Amino acid sequence: PRMMTAAASGESSVMKDAFSRYADYLNQLNDKRERVVKASRDITINSKKVIFQVHRMSKYNREEVLDKAEKDLAAVTEQYVARLVKELGGTDFWKLRRAYSPGVQEYVEAATLCKFCKTGTLLNLDEINSGLSPLSDPSVDPLQINVLDYLLGLADLTGELMRLAIGRISDGELEFAEKICRFVREIYRELKLLAPSMDDNHDMKTKMDTMLQSVVKIENACFSGCLTWSDKVFSSGSQRRKNYRWLLIHLLSSL
Amino acid sequence: PRMMTAAASGESSVMKDAFSRYADYLNQLNDKRERVVKASRDITINSKKVIFQVHRMSKYNREEVLDKAEKDLAAVTEQYVARLVKELGGTDFWKLRRAYSPGVQEYVEAATLCKFCKTGTLLNLDEINSGLSPLSDPSVDPLQINVLDYLLGLADLTGELMRLAIGRISDGELEFAEKICRFVREIYRELKLLAPSMDDNHDMKTKMDTMLQSVVKIENACFSGCLTWSDKVFSSGSQRRKNYRWLLIHLLSSL
Amino acid sequence: TTLEKQFQDFRHHLDESVGLRDRIRAVAMEIESATRLMHSSLLLGHQSRPVPEVLEKAKAQIGVLKELFHRLAEILLECPGQYYRFHGDWRSETQTVVSLLAFMHWLETGNLLIHTEAEEKLGLNNSEFGLDIEDYLVGICFMSNELPRYVVNQVTAGDYDCPRKVLKFLTDLHAAFRMLNLRNDFLRKKFDGMKYDLRRVEEVYYDVKIRGLAANVGFWPSYW
Amino acid sequence: TTLEKQFQDFRHHLDESVGLRDRIRAVAMEIESATRLMHSSLLLGHQSRPVPEVLEKAKAQIGVLKELFHRLAEILLECPGQYYRFHGDWRSETQTVVSLLAFMHWLETGNLLIHTEAEEKLGLNNSEFGLDIEDYLVGICFMSNELPRYVVNQVTAGDYDCPRKVLKFLTDLHAAFRMLNLRNDFLRKKFDGMKYDLRRVEEVYYDVKIRGLAANVGFWPSYW
Amino acid sequence: TTLEKQFQDFRHHLDESVGLRDRIRAVAMEIESATRLMHSSLLLGHQSRPVPEVLEKAKAQIGVLKELFHRLAEILLECPGQYYRFHGDWRSETQTVVSLLAFMHWLETGNLLIHTEAEEKLGLNNSEFGLDIEDYLVGICFMSNELPRYVVNQVTAGDYDCPRKVLKFLTDLHAAFRMLNLRNDFLRKKFDGMKYDLRRVEEVYYDVKIRGLAANVGFWPSYW
Amino acid sequence: TTLEKQFQDFRHHLDESVGLRDRIRAVAMEIESATRLMHSSLLLGHQSRPVPEVLEKAKAQIGVLKELFHRLAEILLECPGQYYRFHGDWRSETQTVVSLLAFMHWLETGNLLIHTEAEEKLGLNNSEFGLDIEDYLVGICFMSNELPRYVVNQVTAGDYDCPRKVLKFLTDLHAAFRMLNLRNDFLRKKFDGMKYDLRRVEEVYYDVKIRGLAANVGFWPSYW
Amino acid sequence: TTLEKQFQDFRHHLDESVGLRDRIRAVAMEIESATRLMHSSLLLGHQSRPVPEVLEKAKAQIGVLKELFHRLAEILLECPGQYYRFHGDWRSETQTVVSLLAFMHWLETGNLLIHTEAEEKLGLNNSEFGLDIEDYLVGICFMSNELPRYVVNQVTAGDYDCPRKVLKFLTDLHAAFRMLNLRNDFLRKKFDGMKYDLRRVEEVYYDVKIRGLAANVGFWPSYW
Amino acid sequence: TTLEKQFQDFRHHLDESVGLRDRIRAVAMEIESATRLMHSSLLLGHQSRPVPEVLEKAKAQIGVLKELFHRLAEILLECPGQYYRFHGDWRSETQTVVSLLAFMHWLETGNLLIHTEAEEKLGLNNSEFGLDIEDYLVGICFMSNELPRYVVNQVTAGDYDCPRKVLKFLTDLHAAFRMLNLRNDFLRKKFDGMKYDLRRVEEVYYDVKIRGLAANVGFWPSYW
Ligand SMILES: [Mn+2]
Ligand SMILES: [Mn+2]
Structure with missing residues (x-):
């Protein structure tokens, strides 16, 4: 043509x-x-x-x-x-x-x-x-990280904190691990409330699942850390077990 | 510890x-x-x-x-x-x-x-x-593209040739389209024989399927191009149809 | 705690965004509804009613669309700089709008509706809220997809000059599109389809030409 | 035609590669077989047979492995520079080999088998065909995975000093691994598991310690 | 024409259905929102806050849920016989509601929340709009999934008797479920998962028992 | 115990549901079988056998279908209000039935089979068990999908007036459907497909028209 | 011990199975290789090389296949009653063989290759080792998939009578298949695909017919 | 025609196969039902009811199973050589049967149920229809999977000698399995899982040992 x-x-x-x-x-x-x-x-x-x-x-x-x-x-x-x-x-x-x-x-x-x-x-x-x-450059708008990327990054943070917590328990820093546990739980709770409102929450859904797994891993590590500790406390003799038990509960709840 | x-x-x-x-x-x-x-x-x-x-x-x-x-x-x-x-x-x-x-x-x-x-x-x-x-640098081994990457690139080439062929038919270059068709068929046949021997032939399998689709698209375009042409030849009158028909077959087979 | 405070702020922010998005979606659905009416009118074009009559009905919706895009723009003003955050929520509706406007423009003038003209028609020319160029281009591809069907129906209805005009238009448009370097995205996929539209229009053009039907031109406006 | 000629050449080349790969796979399967025997011997370690007896049987396979890696190296010599082309075909077997050699080395010396030592044991020290460092590191992770089980079984069998030694070794190893910057790959995943090994060994160490069982040391070679 | 007449009727019919569904979805989303708050409160239970405190916050939402289910029921009253037509639109939200109510009920009483009790809590006891039995059962499975984590955290917080009680509860529940002939559907899959919960709780109970921690404590309310 | 009692009730409930569903599925499979026979007869239509002959065989199955739908209705009577609970179990079979009945009806009369006519043909006109409107509409879409093929084969067999008639029918049907506000569901997807049928029939009409084949037919039965 | 004795027996049993399977797979891979060559020759058919030339090359492989199937049969003779135990190991290769043989047979004779003829071509007619009927049927479906492409290319090359003949063949084949009650399995899925082949061939036949190209030509061999 | 004749034969052939398969599936479902009852009884074992009581209930089902396998064998007799054609239809049910029989046998005797004993229990010893060896082996792996849970629950219930016995049994079983050359199939995967069972039982044995709980048991039934 x-x-x-x-x-x-x-x-x-x-x-x-x-x-x-x-x-x-x-x-x-x-x-x-x-x-x-x-x-x-x-x-x-x-x-x-x-x-x-x-x-x-x-x-x-x-x-x-x-x-x-x-x-x-x-x-x-x-x-x-x-x-x-x-x-x-x-x-x-x-x-x-x-x-x-x-x-x-x-x-x-x-x-x-x-x-x-x-x-x-x-x-x-x-x-x-x-x-x-x-x-x-002062003449242009500064980059502002947006809430979504911040929250997505935070979701990944919990995985690293999980690694950290298990390492801390190995190092005997049970209190630090407990602290991480509380911190991660709090982030999880807050994100659980926020996640459905996020823009495109497909990624976040996956990350929430991973995060819950991390929380559970930390909790399990704290659990077995406490059991080891309780063995330590009680092994001295069953007579004093009862007293120690209350002491332990007190100690743990004050963490 | x-x-x-x-x-x-x-x-x-x-x-x-x-x-x-x-x-x-x-x-x-x-x-x-x-x-x-x-x-x-x-x-x-x-x-x-x-x-x-x-x-x-x-x-x-x-x-x-x-x-x-x-x-x-x-x-x-x-x-x-x-x-x-x-x-x-x-x-x-x-x-x-x-x-x-x-x-x-x-x-x-x-x-x-x-x-x-x-x-x-x-x-x-x-x-x-x-x-x-x-x-x-003459002191080091020169980069040699390996057979696998070459063949994988070639497989993608057929998709571009398909685009080209359909454009050529629109431009009236039916012969060029036929040439592309023959070329792509040949590459397809050769790759069909080679593909199973390739190192990790998962990618290649997908590409072979896409390639076959491209071949079929080109063939369909040539088919409809020929039909349009045949209409052109025959439309002058049905008396001369028979002669033209043989002419057409001759022309097409010589492409 | 600061932690709770921050998350409370986030919650506010995100809830507001959700509200914003709901409002945007509501407008987008109205746009969709208006384009459906427009499309229905233009479909009569396929049944070969006279162009002016077909256009008149469809044009009635342009005012509606203008108003709706104005509302969209106002909503977006509440969150400056976040146009592309919510873009996906009115994107496909806008692409359809472009395709219909461009088809109507072509029916009227025989020319392509340029991006700035499209913005103008939608009243977006001097606002912050513009027409994304990729959306515009996708819309043009959609319009191209409609042309083969249009040509076939026009010929059936006896307008044997239509294929020539559409072929010329589409050939130019296709050439213009080929100037773009596209990524492997939706636009690329849509553009890839345009070659088949061109091919089909060309076939119809030949059908008409070889039968000597293309001769009886004459009743087409002068600007062609 | 040149086209046919080229594809014929490719066919030759690829068929040769397939042949090469088959030969490599055959050797890799022999390696796998040897490591299974080795593993079986070392499992007796979990049943707390004396270390020297356990090691002797396992060591018998080292010669076999050396020979097999030599054969691998020779095959690879036929296609210089293509080590990493076929790497996947002996990769996981080699990782297992490293884990077993390192375990045996640790049993004997209480030290980590260094990369160069591993190469030496396999006769790869001055050949073109080396031990990939990432494979070595994965192998070390595999060894680490075996240690908790080893410790548990040793304690069950009455060796109460074992946890202390393993804990020291694993703590150092874990610290050394943390010097590496890993990508999100297989090695990273394996290393991630090491912290659980460490954690478990530490638990056993405490179990033994709080019960005052860790005292009766004495029969352990001097190099510990 | 008849055809147009018919499609006009259909249009009414479909628009009504859409309207109904939109209203149902709106209520379902409010239910979801209420359960999210409830869940968030109950999550504090894992941090071993005192049960009454945890429950109080969560209970505040029950009234809200009741009201919402009442609204659902009223909407469904408008279209008798179509409960199962729209069932999918509130199904998964209802399952979550059941799981949370059952968990709270168990925390309070140590017993399983019976189907009729669940209906009562939601104000559905004497309405036409009931709680689908399979939804109830799925909800119970969801609750079971929460128990292992709860037990672990309770033990960590020093409540060594919790595993025994949960194990008893879960064993009975599992046995009861085994009486049902389940098809290969969603409920079956969820039930199959319950055995992992049971196994995990057995392990935790084992852990406290073997350490002599699961002694006969006496401060547990009489209804256990 | 209450728990055991409750699960016993559930067991009965679930077993009954399974029984019901099995009986429904059995009838649905018989319906499927009858439609296959019907479809086979109608396929001869594509080979351009005379319409009356084609219809006669197919009609023989209508009685069978009537009987089967009667059985379905009776089963559903046993569990009032649960029509939509089991709807999925006969849904797709019913849609096929509608598509075949509508095709036959169109062959005979040139008109669309109205919803009430379809119910009547299946003996559902004054029963509680009706023909779901969306199923009817999906069935009509299925019929539309068959028309391009029918037209192509009729033209091949020399019936050059067929495209015009089908095009008129399909254009009206498509316009009628456009009046509906469809959700993004299965029906919408099927309806979206109808435009391809329309386009194809337009193309065939174009083919016969441009070749002057469609012109000189003069007699058309009165009911068209 | 009995246990050891038993596992020693198992070892023999499993090693034998592995050996058998390896030999079967080796033959199956040779079959695959032969069919690849055959397929490659037949692909030339799409380039409209003369049928005899195309067939000659392909036929050269039939002898090879016969020999290979003979070897398969011999291997299977060693383990009577286990044909279906290893069936999956040569299944898909055999289906391809059938499709190619059937295509060649159709090219030569215009008829469908009957099951017994297929067995004969492969030398399986009087052996214990037969051709599974479902494999035969799947192979025939595969052949059907090739026909639309073949028809298109034949018409491009000027053979305007080809569509008529293929359409007749495919219509009969499709009707014959419809007699079977197929389960929802692989064969059913393949058969469902055949209707698209049929539709495509109908379209091609339409294209040549409407242009008056499908005239009564006379140079076709008598067996058509 | 030959073609029609052939497809008629195929129709008979396929219908017969379907009938056969339906009958086989019906028996397989009855087997599944019997094993569920058996499993329920054995679960009481995890709650540490006395072994004889637990076994008695479960044993009642063996007769049922024998009868069902007899029926299976009879069906298969009708189509000699096709055991492996339909094998998949009763395979997983049979594996479960083996796992339960083996667990019961171990409870009674402390020994592994040998393949021939399993056949005998199911009445398959002198029939053509045998117990496939791989099914037997998979069943044994399934049994192994149950042992960790059994051990944990026994220790919880105070039976501190159980871990030792199970560990011995499982160690021997694992060693026996290691003699086999397994392919990368389902059985291999199941066997690979056995090492986790072994590891868990070692851990439990460790737990009782380190706490001095495993020591002072003295009487073990003679058959251990
Ligand atoms: Mn990270
Ligand atoms: Mn490309």
């Missing part, structure tokens, strides 16, 4: 002009998305390294190990999160969310883990976000 | 030394893998662009469009494949295959598509590989 391709009539060139604008738009968007994906991968890998560093903690080296973890985390923030912030350039936080969400979730996981180990408390979203503000 | 962690006995430090070597090894390997993955993603994206460029071809602009596609392909080779070659540094071609295989497959797809459109022939693996040799 020769006639139609030879044509470069007014209309046809209007169409071409329009589509070359669309092409530019798509090319730029895709390039940006790709750069964001790469930045996100870097954040993931390096946040995971921070998490491994935290797990190097033992009863005897806690301060030292956690100091290094915090330093590493700060490096992740300054190097890799900063690059993500730069690539996003203050826009498309929601449009490109899927491209950076995995990295941000892992970062939340690492940051909240560090904070919990240091202080026993939960690092708030506001605290994380205010730490990110200085990274961006 | 205080006694065991305080220990820095000879044995324990041997273990530590060994594990710090393992840690170095794993860190380096993972970093390298990540760099290779990124290089592979770049190759994929840019090879896809070359494929889109080829599809911009019509009856009237073929030379021009294909020349640009070849130039773009050369740029992919020199910029992105070269970076992959550099990252691999002449080693781990098989160990890191999964990290770069998607990119290499897409590159094979783009390169063979260009070549077929230019010459109507299949770009051989040797030809591709000899094009890669100059990219590497």
Whole structure:
């Protein structure tokens, strides 16, 4: 059909002009998305390294190990999160969310883990976000991690806390394990109430199941820790068993 | 258990030394893998662009469009494949295959598509590989695309050829479509014989199914193209139908 | 505790989002309802009623759509910057809207409805709430999908010049689309289908041409 | 044609690979068979036969394994640089081999079998065909998985010092593993299990300790 | 025409069904919301808060549920004979309600919540709208799934008599279920899972018994 | 005990349900068998045997179906209010029945089989056990799915007026369906498929029209 | 001990089974390899090479297959009564063999390859080792799946009479299959797919018929 | 025609197969029912009722089973050589039967139920219809799976010597199984699970041993 391709009539060139604008738009968007994906991968890998560093903690080296973890985390923030912030350039936080969400979730996981180990408390979203503000050019909107990614990261945190708790029990730090147990239960309860309201809660549903498993693993570990301890207490002689039993209950409930 | 962690006995430090070597090894390997993955993603994206460029071809602009596609392909080779070659540094071609295989497959797809459109022939693996040799440092082994990735890329090629064929029929280039049809059938037959011998032929099985669908789509398009043509020939009058019919059969079989 | 406090805030935030989304979905369903009426009118085009009559009925819905998109825009104003958070909730309805507007525009003018024109028709030209370009492009693909059927029915009804015009339009459109570099997503899949539309229209064009039916043109507006 | 020629070459190449893989699998199955015998001997360890007797039987298989790995290496020599192409075909068998060698080494010396020592035991020290470090590490995890059972059975049989020694070993090993940055892969999953081994051994250690049973040491070789 | 007339009737019919279903779903979602709050309160039970405190919070929701089931019943009254047509729309929510009520009842009395008691608690005792027996049974299975975790946490908190009581309860419940001929459906699958709960509770009871912790304590209410 | 008593009652209840369901399934399978025979006869229609001959054989099964639906109705009478509990057990068979009856009716009269006519044919007109409207509608969609094939085969056999008649019928039917607000369920999916049937019939009509084959037919039975 | 004795016997028994199965699998893989070559030759049929040429190459493999099935039969003779124990090991290969033989037979004679003829071709006619009827039927379904593609390519190559002949063949085959009461199994699923083949061939026949291409040609061998 | 003739034969063949299978399934379901009663009785064993009482009830079902297997054998006699064709239809039921018989036998004698003894108990000793060896072995694995739970419950009930006996039995059984070369199939998977049973019993033995509970038992029935 020769006639139609030879044509470069007014209309046809209007169409071409329009589509070359669309092409530019798509090319730029895709390039940006790709750069964001790469930045996100870097954040993931390096946040995971921070998490491994935290797990190097033992009863005897806690301060030292956690100091290094915090330093590493700060490096992740300054190097890799900063690059993500730069690539996003203050826009498309929601449009490109899927491209950076995995990295941000892992970062939340690492940051909240560090904070919990240091202080026993939960690092708030506001605290994380205010730490990110200085990274961006003051002329653009600062990257704000959204509630969803924060909550998804928190859900993963419980898996790491489970690992931590079992290690702590091995190290004899039963109280620390109990503390983790209470903390994780509280997060689980709160998320259980929130999860159905989350935007696209399919991921979250899976994570809730995993989280419950983690809670149960911690509880089982505390259970067997307590049994070992009770053996220890009672083995001295059955006469004093009754008294010790009440002591034990008292001790445990005060944890 | 205080006694065991305080220990820095000879044995324990041997273990530590060994594990710090393992840690170095794993860190380096993972970093390298990540760099290779990124290089592979770049190759994929840019090879896809070359494929889109080829599809911009019509009856009237073929030379021009294909020349640009070849130039773009050369740029992919020199910029992105070269970076992959550099990252691999002449080693781990098989160990890191999964990290770069998607990119290499897409590159094979783009390169063979260009070549077929230019010459109507299949770009051989040797030809591709000899094009890669100059990219590497002469001191290291040059990257050689392996048979598996080449064949997997070829399997994808048939999908692009299907798109091309239907476009060609619309453009009235029935002969070109027939040529594509024969070419794709031949590749299908050859791969059908090879596929079961391939290393991990799960991917290939899926691709074979898709490929058969592509072949059938091309055949159906040729079928309806021929019917349209036959209508054209016969519509002049049913008297001459018989003669034309033999002519048509002759014409078609000589395609 | 701060922990409880934070989660309470989250709960507020998320409950608000759910409320927002419900309102958005309600508007989207109204949009869907309006496009169904529009579609019904345009279907008469397949039964070869005169173009002006067909268009008149369908155009009546444009005002409704404008109003609905205005409401959408206002809802989104309550949560600035979150357009793409809720995008999925009106996305497919918008794509259908684009396809119908573009079909009507083509019936009227013989030209493609450009993205900015589509925004204008929906009253989105100077608002924060725009028409996503990918949605626009998907809508155009949807329109293309309708053309083979339209051509077949027009020819059946005796309009033998229609295939030529549609073929020209679709050939140009297909060429324009090929300028884009697409990812392996929904748009790519829809665009992949366009080649079959082109192919089918071309077949009809040949059917008409080889039978010498394409001659009796004349009653088509001058802008073609 | 060149096309047919090329595919014929590929066919040759792939058929050869299939042949190679079959030969590799055959050796791997012999390795598996040898490790089963070895494992059977070591199981007697769980029934608390004297260590030297237990080890002797198991050691007899090391020579066999050495020979088999030598054969593997020779096959791989035919296709230089393709170690990791076929790696999956002997991978899990090798991991089991490492776990058994490391267990035996620990029984004998109380120390961890280092990667280079494992290679040496298998005669791989100066060949092109080495022991992949990740396979080695997985093997060590497998060994760790066996220790709780070993400790339980030793205590049942009256060896009350065993838990202390195993606990020390496993604590150090666990600390060493934590130096690694792992990906979310098989090794990570196996390592994740190690904490439960440690936990269980610790429980047994406490069980023994609180009952004052851990005292009667004495008959354990000097290198502990 | 008859055809148009018929489809107009259908339209009414379908619109009514949709309206009904929307109202039912709205109530079902409120039920879900109430059970979420209830569940959240009961989760505190795992932290060994005193039973009365835990129950009090949860009980506050029973009134809400009663009201909601009353509304469900009223909606269903409008379309007699169609209970099972819409059953799927409140089914899983009702099963969760049963599981929570049964758990609370067991905490209070140590007994199984009987079907008629469950109906009574939900205000369904003398209405047309009853509690489907299979839903009740599934709910009971869900409750059983919670017990192992509860027992573990109670023992951790020092209540060493809990395993014995739960084991007795669960053994009886399991035996009762075994009397039923279940088809290969959802209920059967849930029941099959109950044996794992039973096994876990047996293990916990074993753990406290073997340590001599499960002694004859006396401070348990008389109804046990 | 109450618990045992309750589960005994449940056992009876469940056993009764199973019995009921088995009897229903048995009838449903007989219905399926009758429709297969009917379908076989109607397939001859695709081979363009004369309509009366084709219909005669198929009609012989209507009596059988009537009897079977009567049996179904009687079984359901035993458990009032549970029609929809077991509905799934005869649903798809009934839909097929409707599609065949409607096809036969169209062959005979050129009209759509109305819902009440379908009930009458199956002897359900004045019983408690009716034909669910959605089942009726799904059955009509199934009939529509058969029409493109029927048209193609009729044209092949030389009946060039068939496409026009089917197109008119299907266009009206499609328009009637469009009046309904369908949910995103099975019926909606089936209805969405109807547009492909319509499109295909339009194509066939186009094929005969453009070749001048559809023109010169003059006699059409009065009821069309 | 008796226990050891028994397990020694079992060991022999299982090793023999394994050996048998390995030998069967080896033959089955050779069958697969032969059918691949056969299939590859027949694929040329789609490129409209002359039938005799296409068949010649493919027929060369029949002798090979005969020999292989003979070997299978001999192996099975060693363990009478266990045909169905190992049936799964050669099942799908045999189905492919049947489909290819039946396709070749149809190309040659225009008739369906009868079960006994298939057995004869494979040299199974007077042996204990027969061709399972369901395997035969599945193979025939596979052949049917190839026909639409064959018809399309034949028409493209100018053989306009092919659709008529294939349609007749497939209609008869489909009718014959409909006589069977198939369970809801693999065969049933395959048979259900046959109606799509039939429909596609009907469409192709329609395409050539409507264009007046399916005229009474005369050069077709007498056995059609 | 030959074709029709052939398919008529097939129809008979397939209908016969279906009939046979239905009868087999009916018997298999009765077997399942009998084993459920048997299992219920044996569960009392977990509640530590006296062994003779527990066994008596269960033994009552053996006669029933014998009769049912006799009926199975008779059905299979009608189609010689097809044992393995229908094997899957009674396979899992038979495995359960073996597991229960073996458990009862062990309770009575402390020994493993030998294959021939199992056949004898089921009246299969001198019939053509035997007990498949792999089914026997899977059944034994199932029995092994029950032992950890049995041991735990026995210890809870104060029988501290039980773990020792079970451990000895299971160790020997496991060693015997290790002699077999198992393929990667269901049996292999079940056997792999046996090591967890063994490990659990070792743990329980450890628990009683370390607490000095296992020591002072002196009388063991003579058959142990
Ligand atoms: Mn993590
Ligand atoms: Mn591609």
